Amino acid sequence: MISVEGLSKSFKVAKRSSGLRQAAKALFFREHKIVHALNDVSFYIQPGEIVGYIGPNGAGKSTTIKVMSGILVPDGGSCSIMGYTPWKDRVPYVRNIGVVFGQRTQLWWDVPVIDSFELLRDIYKVPSAEYKQTLDLLVETLDLQSLIGMPVRQLSLGQRMRCEIAASLLHSPKILFLDEPTIGLDAISKIAVRQFIKTINKEKDVTVILTTHDMNDIEALANRILLIGKGSLLYDGTVTALRSRFGTRKSITIDYRETSDRLDIPGTEPLSWSPERAVLSVDTEQVMISDVIAQLSSRVDLLDVAVESQPIEDIIVQLYKEYRI
Numbered sequence: 001m002i003s004v005e006g007l008s009k010s011f012k013v014a015k016r017s018s019g020l021r022q023a024a025k026a027l028f029f030r031e032h033k034i035v036h037a038l039n040d041v042s043f044y045i046q047p048g049e050i051v052g053y054i055g056p057n058g059a060g061k062s063t064t065i066k067v068m069s070g071i072l073v074p075d076g077g078s079c080s081i082m083g084y085t086p087w088k089d090r091v092p093y094v095r096n097i098g099v100v101f102g103q104r105t106q107l108w109w110d111v112p113v114i115d116s117f118e119l120l121r122d123i124y125k126v127p128s129a130e131y132k133q134t135l136d137l138l139v140e141t142l143d144l145q146s147l148i149g150m151p152v153r154q155l156s157l158g159q160r161m162r163c164e165i166a167a168s169l170l171h172s173p174k175i176l177f178l179d180e181p182t183i184g185l186d187a188i189s190k191i192a193v194r195q196f197i198k199t200i201n202k203e204k205d206v207t208v209i210l211t212t213h214d215m216n217d218i219e220a221l222a223n224r225i226l227l228i229g230k231g232s233l234l235y236d237g238t239v240t241a242l243r244s245r246f247g248t249r250k251s252i253t254i255d256y257r258e259t260s261d262r263l264d265i266p267g268t269e270p271l272s273w274s275p276e277r278a279v280l281s282v283d284t285e286q287v288m289i290s291d292v293i294a295q296l297s298s299r300v301d302l303l304d305v306a307v308e309s310q311p312i313e314d315i316i317v318q319l320y321k322e323y324r325i
Helices: 020-026 059-069 092-095 113-124 126-141 157-168 187-204 215-221 239-246 289-299 312-323
Strands: 002-015 032-045 050-054 076-081 097-103 174-179 207-211 224-229 232-237 249-254 266-274 277-283 302-309
Touching: 002 059, 002 174, 002 289, 020 059, 020 207, 032 059, 032 113, 050 215, 059 076, 059 174, 059 207, 097 157, 113 157, 113 232, 126 157, 126 187, 157 174, 157 187, 187 207, 187 215, 207 215, 207 249, 215 312, 224 239, 224 312, 232 239, 232 312, 289 302
Parallel strands: 032 232, 050 207, 050 224, 097 174, 174 207
Antiparallel strands: 002 032, 002 076, 224 232, 249 277, 249 302, 266 277
16 A cells, blocks of 8 residues: 655755854855755555554654655655555545644634534535534544534644544545644543544554654554664564564562562562562563562562563663664
8 A cells, every 4th residue: 555665855954053143144154954854765554554653853754754645755765655656646645645743733723623624524525424424423432522613722732633633534534644643632532542543443444654752652553663763764563573572571560568578589670679569670581470479479478469561662762772763
């Protein structure tokens, strides 16, 4: 469905030092530098995939999404999506995609949300019966009943993001580009949006490309990760493969009857300790979890044991460090 080959994009950025003298000089002699946002990026995405596109700030994530959505024209390389070249076939192409930018809006600021929805229906020429069916589903699933009659400027960021997601799906796109879709959402709304994305992916086979700094979004939604850094694609693989590669450490939280024993167990590292609770980091390549628990039970009177995998954020940080980004 999506084929990206050798994509490159550079920007000419003006630069000058601070101060009035430098500002005056810049009026006549403007200095520039070239920023390479994308450098020979290639990947392929199959229909129905949910792909997490991650990387630090300035890595090139948003530039890639803007090229794929037809907003930017690359300097080199090719991009074919559903047989379209995004920046050449914009009118027929955009009928098949939905785009949500966390820092941008497609809703009109001073009018009720429903008016923006109606205008988008006219722009995309959605049949009335299909529009009503889709709108009812979106309003119910994203809990928009109390919001669609309000002007956009009166909505909180989280409320607006839910409306933005609904607006991007009114014309039933085949591909959904999500750039920071859960920004500003509370915990309950995040769970609702994640579940909704899973639902449309499963029931309508919508392909989703997700960029976010919230690694919980990635772990909850994506079955594949693309890591970009300094404009180059560095990693392409599954979350499971990433965990097997970096996630060899687990944490054990134990509650026990009061003791002064510091519980030094080979292959573990104490993260916190008190006379009644301890948290240990375990390297599963050196020692088995069951052996650690057995040693603990022989030394203290255990009341409760909880074993947790290494947080996905820590694994991603290790990946960043490996590629020095």
